[in-house]
Amino acid sequence: NAGVTQTPKFQVLKTGQSMTLQCAQDMNHEYMSWYRQDPGMGLRLIHYSVGAGITDQGEVPNGYNVSRSTTEDFPLRLLSAAPSQTSVYFCASSSWTSANEQFFGPGTRLTVL
Amino acid sequence: TQLLEQSPQFLSIQEGENLTVYCNSSSVFSSLQWYRQEPGEGPVLLVTVVTGGEVKKLKRLTFQFGDARKDSSLHITAAQPGDTGLYLCAGADRGSTLGRLYFGRGTQLTVWP
Numbered sequence: 001n002a003g004v005t006q007t008p009k010f011q012v013l014k015t016g017q018s019m020t021l022q023c024a025q026d027m028n029h030e031y032m033s034w035y036r037q038d039p040g041m042g043l044r045l046i047h048y049s050v051g052a053g054i055t056d057q058g059e060v061p062n063g064y065n066v067s068r069s070t071t072e073d074f075p076l077r078l079l080s081a082a083p084s085q086t087s088v089y090f091c092a093s094s095s096w097t098s099a100n101e102q103f104f105g106p107g108t109r110l111t112v113l
Numbered sequence: 114t115q116l117l118e119q120s121p122q123f124l125s126i127q128e129g130e131n132l133t134v135y136c137n138s139s140s141v142f143s144s145l146q147w148y149r150q151e152p153g154e155g156p157v158l159l160v161t162v163v164t165g166g167e168v169k170k171l172k173r174l175t176f177q178f179g180d181a182r183k184d185s186s187l188h189i190t191a192a193q194p195g196d197t198g199l200y201l202c203a204g205a206d207r208g209s210t211l212g213r214l215y216f217g218r219g220t221q222l223t224v225w226p
Contacts, residue, residue: 101158
């Protein structure tokens with residue numbers, strides 16, 4: 001099993017550009033989530049999904065969209081990138097039987113100029 | 114508002130010393146997790162505590178959940194350079210959606226040889 005995979009590993013965008021961060025898991029987990037990590041801030045939840053077709057907002061959802069068409073994939077879309085979105089983004093997944101024990105991907109380091 | 118407060122934020126010690134990291138909140142949690150994160154990687158789950166007063170040991174690491182399930186501590190005995198990393202606590206709020214975790218800001222531990 002590959003676990004949770006994220007692409008790309010690094011990305012540089014200009015202000016106003018859009019892009020999609022990819023996340024996939026092969027553990028058949030129902031629950032998936034996106035976090036951003038900024039220095040001294042810990043992990044903050046952006047969006048999460050409790051199953052295919054179901055998504056909800058976390059603490060910091062503004063400027064981001066998600067969809068969950070399959071159990072495996074949970075892409076995060078930046079609609080119009082802003083310098084404040086410069087961060088490291090992590091995708092995580094977990095099963096219903098142990099929903100609070102999350103498996104994290106390796107992260108995407110995004111810089112918005 | 115940070116739901117979980119971790120202290121200290123930074124800890125720099127010599128190999129062989131003992132240390133304790135604290136995770137405190139005014140909220141009651143249904144469970145609490147500790148993760149460790151190394152540079153350039155995603156967090157990795159160390160332990161989950163569920164019952165008030167519970168103590169779990171993982172080699173030289175001892176985790177304790179407070180009796181009221183509002184706080185937790187991580188104690189490392191005879192720290193080694195390999196223990197270096199960012200330690201994050203995360204709690205599942207009793208009233209929140211299953212799998213919805215709140216993270217502390219982390220404790221950056223450096224163990225010098």
